[in-house]
Amino acid sequence: QKEVEQNSGPLSVPEGAIASLNCTYSDRGSQSFFWYRQYSGKSPELIMSIYSNGDKEDGRFTAQLNKASQYVSLLIRDSQPSDSATYLCAVRNSGAGSYQLTFGKGTKLSVIP
Amino acid sequence: DAGVIQSPRHEVTEMGQEVTLRCKPISGHNSLFWYRQTMMRGLELLIYFNNNVPIDDSGMPEDRFSAKMPNASFSTLKIQPSEPRDSAVYFCASSLVRSQETQYFGPGTRLLVL
Numbered sequence: 001q002k003e004v005e006q007n008s009g010p011l012s013v014p015e016g017a018i019a020s021l022n023c024t025y026s027d028r029g030s031q032s033f034f035w036y037r038q039y040s041g042k043s044p045e046l047i048m049s050i051y052s053n054g055d056k057e058d059g060r061f062t063a064q065l066n067k068a069s070q071y072v073s074l075l076i077r078d079s080q081p082s083d084s085a086t087y088l089c090a091v092r093n094s095g096a097g098s099y100q101l102t103f104g105k106g107t108k109l110s111v112i113p
Numbered sequence: 114d115a116g117v118i119q120s121p122r123h124e125v126t127e128m129g130q131e132v133t134l135r136c137k138p139i140s141g142h143n144s145l146f147w148y149r150q151t152m153m154r155g156l157e158l159l160i161y162f163n164n165n166v167p168i169d170d171s172g173m174p175e176d177r178f179s180a181k182m183p184n185a186s187f188s189t190l191k192i193q194p195s196e197p198r199d200s201a202v203y204f205c206a207s208s209l210v211r212s213q214e215t216q217y218f219g220p221g222t223r224l225l226v227l
Contacts, residue, residue, distance in 0.1 A: 032214055043204055043218035044156070088156065092214055099144070099214065100169065105155035 002027045004091050006104035014112050019076040021087050021107050026070070029094030033065055035074045036088040038106065044088055048074060079111045115139070117219030119205050125225045131193040134222045137186055138207030146216060147180055147190050148204040156204070162188065163210050195226045 003026040013019045021035075032051055036044035050056045050063040050072070062075040072091075076083055086106040093100045118137040126132055138145050146161040160170040162182045170180070177196070182188040192199055202223050206216040 034214065043221050045218065046215060049214065100158055100161070101214070101216070102158075103156040 002091070002093055002102045004089055004102050004104035006087075006089050006107045008105060009108040010110050011107055012110045012112055013079050015079060015081060017079050019079045019083065019109055019111070021074040021076075021089075021109065023072045023074075023089030023104055024070055025072070025089075025091045025102075027091060027094050027102070028070060030091045031094065032092035033063070033072045034090040034092075034101065035061075035063060035072075036090060036103075038086045038088060040085070076109075079109075081111045081113050084109055084111050117205055117207050117217055119203075119219040119222050121222060122220060123223045123225075125227065126195055127227050128196055129194045130226075131191065132195045132199075132224060132226075134190040134192075134203050134205075134224070136188045136190070136205030136219060138188070138205070139217055140186070141209070142207035142217075143185065143210045144208045144216075145182060145188050146206040146208075147188070148206065148218075149201045150204060150221075151201045159190070195224075197226045200224055200226050 005024045035048040037047045038044045048061055048063040050065045053065050053067055056063045060077045064073045086108045088106045089104040090101040120135045143164050147159040148156050150156045159172045160180045161168055165182045180190045202221045204221045205219045208216045
């Protein structure tokens, strides 16, 4: 059973601070990792993908990957109230031809003005 | 361009009734995914299709659930008979086969089985 674990939160940070969201996964063969944002009552939307160890930056978002530790994280700099949402970590299952994603249950982020 | 379209957006039904959820993927996308989301279990993949062919239905919870994709622009997820534990939000997502990792989600159908 492939698992993706996230702290459910809620994680509360003041406006302008850095929010750090973490995720661990069990499938050692996984090569592709994603962060989705889901506002309350809405559908998930892809915000970041990462495939190689290290950091990947996109605007205020930075994804970090450590395959040896089976750990993925998302940093949000200069957090804004509009960043308040649930963030889902997703991992592509390993195996030839597999395009299935296993999702974590999400971390709820609240940015306090 | 229109995104993934799902209908109905909300469905309330009684236990034992048949429920049919509908999805229209983004035009040109040839992979389609059905997910279910609950507080307890999070977002779970039920089944996915490539080029209208079911590839993996191992996530379908039991025989009460069935899914079809008769053509590239339409898919259905049917629950018969429905049970209260089926209450959840059901999402449809689509992508291109060559980039299935980039999935675009529809707005979801919120199902309540009484």
